[in-house]
Amino acid sequence: MTQTDLKMPQFTKPRFGIYFPVLKRLVDICVSFLGLVLLVILLPFIAIAIKRDTPGPVIFSQSRIGKNMRPFKMYKFRTMLKDAEAMIDQLPPDDSSPFLQRENDPRVTRVGAFLRRFSLDELPQFWNIIRGEMSFIGPRPFVETEIGQLRPEHLRRLLIRPGLTGYAQINGRNDLSLNGRMEKDLHYVDHITMWLDIKIFVKTIWVTYTRKGAY
Numbered sequence: 001m002t003q004t005d006l007k008m009p010q011f012t013k014p015r016f017g018i019y020f021p022v023l024k025r026l027v028d029i030c031v032s033f034l035g036l037v038l039l040v041i042l043l044p045f046i047a048i049a050i051k052r053d054t055p056g057p058v059i060f061s062q063s064r065i066g067k068n069m070r071p072f073k074m075y076k077f078r079t080m081l082k083d084a085e086a087m088i089d090q091l092p093p094d095d096s097s098p099f100l101q102r103e104n105d106p107r108v109t110r111v112g113a114f115l116r117r118f119s120l121d122e123l124p125q126f127w128n129i130i131r132g133e134m135s136f137i138g139p140r141p142f143v144e145t146e147i148g149q150l151r152p153e154h155l156r157r158l159l160i161r162p163g164l165t166g167y168a169q170i171n172g173r174n175d176l177s178l179n180g181r182m183e184k185d186l187h188y189v190d191h192i193t194m195w196l197d198i199k200i201f202v203k204t205i206w207v208t209y210t211r212k213g214a215y
Contacts (some may be wrong), residue, residue, distance in 0.1 A: 008069040011156045014192050023194060027079050031136045035126035037092025045076055046120065053111040056082030059124060066139035067161045072133040074141060075124035079112025080105075085095045089099065119208050126162050139185040150182070157185040166198075171204040 027154065047058045051169040060078040063071050081087070084107040108116070109212070115121040134141070141162035168176060168184035188196070 006092055008158060009155055011159055014159055014189055016192055020192075020194060024135065024197070026076070027133075027194075027197070034128040035123065036130070039123045039126060041080040042120070042123065046115070049111045050078055050109075054081060054109045060138050062143060062161065064145055065147045065158065066133055066141060067158060069147075069155075069158055072128065072131075072141075073146065074128055074134070077112075077121040077124060078116055079109060079115050079121045080107040081109060084164065122164055129164065133161070135161040135163045137166055137200050139166050139168065154182045154186070155190055161190055165200065165204045169198060170200055170207050173207065 048179035050056075050058050056078055058078060059077050060080075062076075066072045068150050087107055112121070125134060129136055135145040138161050139157040142150075147158075165183065168181045171184050172180060186198075
C-alpha cells in the first residue's frame with residue numbers, strides 16, 4: 001500500500017466540549033516547552049554516548065501517520081544500528097511484529113537499550129508536539145505499512161493526534177497484544193477528557209520509573 005492508497009474512513013468524531021481542543025493544545029505547548037528545555041540539557045551527553053557506541057546519526061527520523069491519515073516525520077534518538085530498517089527481513093518471525101517493539105531485539109544498541117528503558121529516546125518528539133503533528137497524550141503513531149494492516153474499525157484512533165504517551169502505554173505498553181493495544185487506544189478516543197489526560201500523565205511517570213514493558 002502506498003501513501004496515496006491511504007484513505008480515512010468516515011467515523012463519528014469524539015465528543016468533547018468546544019474548549020477542550022484549545023485547552024489540550026495549550027497544555028501540549030507548555031509541556032513541550034519544558035520538554036525541549038530538558039532536551040537541550042541532555043542532548044550533548046546523549047549525542048556523545050550514541051556516537052561513541054555505534055556509527056550513525058544521533059537523530060532517527062521516520063515517516064508516521066498522524067491525525068486524519070496525514071503523514072509526518074517523527075523524530076527519536078537513534079537506538080538501533082544505522083541499517084536497522086534494512087535488517088528487519090533477517091529477523092526471526094514474530095507475531096507481534098511489526099506493530100510492537102521486540103524484546104531482546106538484536107538491532108538495539110547498548111546505549112539505545114538504556115535510552116529506551118527510561119524513554120529518553122522519545123525526547124525529540126517534543127518538537128513534533130510543538131509543530132502540532134503530535135499531542136503529549138494520544139495513541140502512538142504507526143508507520144504507513146502498519147496502518148495498511150489494521151482493521152478498518154481500528155482506524156478510529158486516527159481521529160485525534162498521535163501522542164508521546166497514551167492509555168495503552170500506561171496499561172501494558174509493549175506487553176500488550178495488537179488487539180489489546182487497539183482496545184486501549186479506542187477506549188481513549190471514546191472517553192477523551194482532560195481528567196483522563198491528567199491520569200495518564202501521572203501514571204506515565206510511574207510506568208517510566210518502573211520501566212514495565214519498556215524494551
